[in-house]
Amino acid sequence: MVKIIGLVGSNSDHSTNRMLLQFMQRHFADQAKINLLEIKDLPVFNKPEDKKIPEEVQIMAEKIEAADGVVISTPEYDHSVPAALLNALHWLSYGIHPFVDKPVMITGASYGRLGTSRAQAHLRQVLEAPELKARVMPGSGFLLSYSLQAFDEGNNLKDREEVKKLEKMFTDFLSFVEICKQLNKAYAMNKKEVENFS
Amino acid sequence: MKIVGIVGSNAEVSYNRQLLKFIKNHFHSLFELDLVEIKDVPMFNQSNDQTYSEPVQRIHRKITNADGVIIATPEHNYTVPAALKSLIEWLSYKIHSLENKPVMIVGASYFNQGTSRAQVHLRQILNAPGVNGIVMPGNEFLLGNAKEAFDENGNLKDQGTVEFLKSCLEKFIRFINVVSVLEDKPAALLEDLHATGTIETTVEGVDMYAEDWLEQAAEKVNAVEGNTYVKLDRGLLTVDQINDFLRSMPMELTFVDSNNQFLYYNRTLPAEEMLASRTPGQVGNPLAKCHPEKVHKSVEWVIQQLRSGKTDSVRVHVPTHGPDKFVVHTYKAMYDQDGNYAGVNEYVLDLKPVIDWYLQQTGQKLVGNPDAVSGASVKGSSEGADTVSGASVKA
Numbered sequence: 001m002v003k004i005i006g007l008v009g010s011n012s013d014h015s016t017n018r019m020l021l022q023f024m025q026r027h028f029a030d031q032a033k034i035n036l037l038e039i040k041d042l043p044v045f046n047k048p049e050d051k052k053i054p055e056e057v058q059i060m061a062e063k064i065e066a067a068d069g070v071v072i073s074t075p076e077y078d079h080s081v082p083a084a085l086l087n088a089l090h091w092l093s094y095g096i097h098p099f100v101d102k103p104v105m106i107t108g109a110s111y112g113r114l115g116t117s118r119a120q121a122h123l124r125q126v127l128e129a130p131e132l133k134a135r136v137m138p139g140s141g142f143l144l145s146y147s148l149q150a151f152d153e154g155n156n157l158k159d160r161e162e163v164k165k166l167e168k169m170f171t172d173f174l175s176f177v178e179i180c181k182q183l184n185k186a187y188a189m190n191k192k193e194v195e196n197f198s
Numbered sequence: 199m200k201i202v203g204i205v206g207s208n209a210e211v212s213y214n215r216q217l218l219k220f221i222k223n224h225f226h227s228l229f230e231l232d233l234v235e236i237k238d239v240p241m242f243n244q245s246n247d248q249t250y251s252e253p254v255q256r257i258h259r260k261i262t263n264a265d266g267v268i269i270a271t272p273e274h275n276y277t278v279p280a281a282l283k284s285l286i287e288w289l290s291y292k293i294h295s296l297e298n299k300p301v302m303i304v305g306a307s308y309f310n311q312g313t314s315r316a317q318v319h320l321r322q323i324l325n326a327p328g329v330n331g332i333v334m335p336g337n338e339f340l341l342g343n344a345k346e347a348f349d350e351n352g353n354l355k356d357q358g359t360v361e362f363l364k365s366c367l368e369k370f371i372r373f374i375n376v377v378s379v380l381e382d383k384p385a386a387l388l389e390d391l392h393a394t395g396t397i398e399t400t401v402e403g404v405d406m407y408a409e410d411w412l413e414q415a416a417e418k419v420n421a422v423e424g425n426t427y428v429k430l431d432r433g434l435l436t437v438d439q440i441n442d443f444l445r446s447m448p449m450e451l452t453f454v455d456s457n458n459q460f461l462y463y464n465r466t467l468p469a470e471e472m473l474a475s476r477t478p479g480q481v482g483n484p485l486a487k488c489h490p491e492k493v494h495k496s497v498e499w500v501i502q503q504l505r506s507g508k509t510d511s512v513r514v515h516v517p518t519h520g521p522d523k524f525v526v527h528t529y530k531a532m533y534d535q536d537g538n539y540a541g542v543n544e545y546v547l548d549l550k551p552v553i554d555w556y557l558q559q560t561g562q563k564l565v566g567n568p569d570a571v572s573g574a575s576v577k578g579s580s581e582g583a584d585t586v587s588g589a590s591v592k593a
Contacts (some may be wrong), residue, residue, distance in 0.1 A: 028458035044241050045211035079286050079326035080277075080319060083242050087280035122319055129275035152404060177591050 002032040002174060005067040009057040009074035009108075011040040011084040016109040016147035017073040024071065025109075028170055034071070037063060043089035057091040061098040069092055070134070071104040076110050076119035093131035097194045101187050103180045105136045105173040106141035107148070107166075117145030129155045130196055135183070142169050159176065199229040199371060199390055202264040204257075206271035206305075208237035208281040208429070216352055221268070221304075224353065224360070225367055227407065227484070228394050230388035230491065234260055237269075239282075242287035243488070249292040257285065258295045266300040266374045266520035267331070273307050273316035286291040290328035300377045301331040302370045304363075306347070309538040312340030332380075334373045337366040368394070387497035389505075393459045393484035400457055404482070411482025449547040450474060452558045453532075456541045458501065473525050474516075474546045504531035505539050544569045 006021035018036070025034040037060055046112045052059075064070060075082050079104040092098060106123055108116030120141045144150055144162065158165070203218040215233075222231040238253040240246075248254060256590060261267055271278050276289040303320055304549040305313030341347055341354075341363070349355050354363070371394055396402060401415040415421075419550040422428070426434045435443070444451065450473055453462035460483050469475040480488060489497050500512050511530040519525045525548050532540040532544060557563065 011241070011243045011245070040243075042241075044208065044239075045274075045283065046237065049210065074423075077242075078283075078323045078329050079288055080283065080323045083280045083284035083287055086275070086277065086283055087241060090274050090280055093275060118322065122322075125315065125319075126275045126277050129277075132275055 002069070002177060003067045004032045004034045004071045006034045006036045006066055006089035007070055007072045007088075008038050009072055009085040009150055010035055010119065011082070012039075012075075015075065015076050016044060016111075016144070019151055019155055020109050020144055020147070020157075021071065021073050022066060023151070023155060024166070024170065025161070026155075027167075030088075031103055031170070035063065035067075039084055039088040040081045041058070042084075042088055042091060043142045045087050045094070047094070051095045053091060053094060053096060055090075057088075060088070061092055061096045064092070064102065065179075067102075067135070067182075069105065070099075071107060071173070071174065072117055072123065073107045073109065074155040075117050076108065076114075076116040079118045080122045081119050085123075089126060089132060093129070097131060097133070097191065099132045099134040099195055100191050101180065101183070103177045104136045105169070106136065107144070108141060109144040109147035110146055111146065111147045115147075121146060125182070132144065133190060135176075135180050137173055139172075142166055170190050187193075199266070199374070199392060199394075200264045201231050201266045201268055202260050203231045203233045204267060204269045204285070205233060205280040206269055206280060207333070208235075209272075212272065213308075213347070214272050214304075214342070215346075216348055217306045217341060217354075218268065218270050218305060220348070220354055221363070225364065226470050227392055228367055228371060229265075229392060229496075230486075232260060232504050233364065236281050236285050239281065239285045240282040242291070244291075247292065248287060253286045254279065254285075258289060258293055261289070261295040261299060264299075266302065267296065268302045268304060268370070269303045269320065271303065271313055271316050271320050273305065273311070273313040273465075275385060276315040276321045276402045282320075283323070286329060290326070290330075294328065294330065295379070296324065296329050298381050299331050300374045301333045301369070302373075303333065304341070304364070304366075306341040306344040308343070308345060310342040311346075312342035314340055320447060331438045333379050334370055337369050339363055339366050357359075361388055372426075375499070389458065389492055389501050391458055391484060391486035391489075391497060391548075393457045393486075395457055397537040400459065405461060406484055407487060408482065409479035412478075413484060420584065427531045449545045450476075452476065452542075452544040453496065454485060454542040455546065456505070458540050459483070459540075460485060460488055460537060472546075473519070473523075473548060474544075483530065501542065504529060507531075507539075519548075522550065523548045526554070557584050 006025060008018045008021060010017050021036055043054055075083055104127055106119050106120050110116045124136050127136050150157055157163050205212060205218055207214050218233055222233060242250050248260055271282060297345060301324055303317050307313045307319050321333050324333050326330060347354055354360050393406060401418055404414045404418060407555045423437050425438055426438055445466050447464055451464045454460050460480060469477045486494060499501045503509050503512055511528055514527045516527060516530055518526045527544060527546050530543045532543050534540045
């Protein structure tokens with residue numbers, strides 16, 4: 001079965017982005033094996049001269065490397081990606097490059113109406129940076145607004161329309177993962193370029 | 199003017215730190231720049247609120263007390279570094295340090311983009327409602343190829359770049375003033391002790407900090423001297439006679455113009471014998487140069503009282519001269535013929551001989567009064583007293 005990493009973009013104990021990924025994990029269990037990755041407790045990235053990567057980052061990188069695709073669910077803080085998620089992405093592109101050509105789907109949950117639209121736009125740009133170079137699925141990501149009210153007591157998304165939208169988008173993502181597998185001619189070159197970059 | 203410079207990098211080697219250091223040293227005549235490091239700031243986490251931790255509070259206090267903020271951002275992965283974003287998140291969660299604060303963005307990078315993308319993101323981040331900084335539009339300072347940009351003394355090599363940076367910084371100072379109008383803030387924060395502006399009488403093109411400012415400036419404006427007549431309101435004197443007259447005044451006189459530039463004192467005694475010492479080379483200095491930094495806020499306060507018209511004189515007793523003297527500094531507002539504020543006349547006078555003479559002439563004696571306000575007035579004017587003592591000690 002397709003292996004997907006669900007990257008929780010929040011380091012908060014209570015996160016509707018985590019809930020969204022957990023919901024996807026259950027809801028799409030027959031289509032993909034989704035494993036969640038947490039970004040909590042990573043040290044603050046400080047561009048160490050010795051290029052030494054913390055062990056937990058190394059483990060994360062290996063899991064991402066081994067996966068067919070990644071779903072990143074981001075909160076929005078101050079109209080952008082949370083520092084904690086940026087921090088994880090800094091580490092995950094510092095001398096290691098697990099995201100190169102990796103298919104990525106972006107989702108996001110917010111308490112308000114806009115559903116992380118601006119954070120998602122920033123995240124899309126970040127993932128295009130030379131040392132990440134992921135393949136982000138084109139088209140808009142999944143925006144979950146009013147996320148505190150969005151789940152029922154079984155932690156399932158209440159709104160049938162929203163669920164349908166998410167199902168379609170995730171099915172598309174699985175197709176996107178398949179298509180990306182054919183876009184493999186430049187992979188070795190891309191990987192090499194990225195390694196030379198820093 | 200006090201500006202906080204946030205080093206947007208927590209790395210040991212940072213060209214953004216170097217850029218801010220250069221701004222601090224090279225443009226010290228424009229403002230005081232206080233560099234702030236972010237490496238001790240913890241990663242933002244809603245579940246572990248450290249708003250009130252020392253590193254966050256220290257930065258919060260500095261920003262709160264500053265007139266503006268310059269952020270120097272690196273670029274990581276097309277955006278701002280996590281460490282900088284984390285700081286901004288802390289400063290916009292339970293507290294709102296940057297709210298309505300004028301902010302300027304600069305950035306240095308290894309490659310030729312010079313943090314162009316990170317700066318756009320940072321602008322958007324600072325615009326978010328919880329942050330609400332007021333970011334100066336345009337004037338983008340992007341320093342690409344930073345490795346080659348500095349010489350061994352940490353100075354920017356390219357003169358054109360330095361000139362452009364200077365123009366951006368000067369605009370930022372004006373921007374700070376514009377923002378204060380926007381925010382309807384009390385003008386008290388805006389006193390420019392570095393005299394970065396100009397007024398009609400300012401002699402431009404001469405370094406205010408130069409020891410021989412007077413000689414240079416006099417030459418520039420073809421100043422008259424000696425036995426040339428000057429027509430006054432009301433009388434006719436030569437420059438020599440005006441000098442004799444002012445030197446004979448029974449007090450030390452100092453003239454500071456409305457641009458906060460120290461222009462004149464009646465030189466009667468060597469500096470060390472004056473009640474408030476002045477040296478010849480100080481003439482022309484901005485007020486910031488005449489006072490130690492710790493009293494700048496007090497100096498600003500005194501001038502604001504006068505400029506705003508709240509009072510036309512501020513009087514301060516300076517007790518550091520011992521019991522045989524009663525030295526009073528009076529800061530008196532000067533006005534031009536149209537009644538506009540024209541600067542400060544500071545006169546320093548020992549009142550003791552005057553009082554002694556009065557008592558002797560009238561045969562009266564001083565009687566202590568337990569209800570007297572001396573205690574209260576000393577306390578009430580303590581802010582001003584700092585101002586003067588600082589000035590006289592240092593100057």
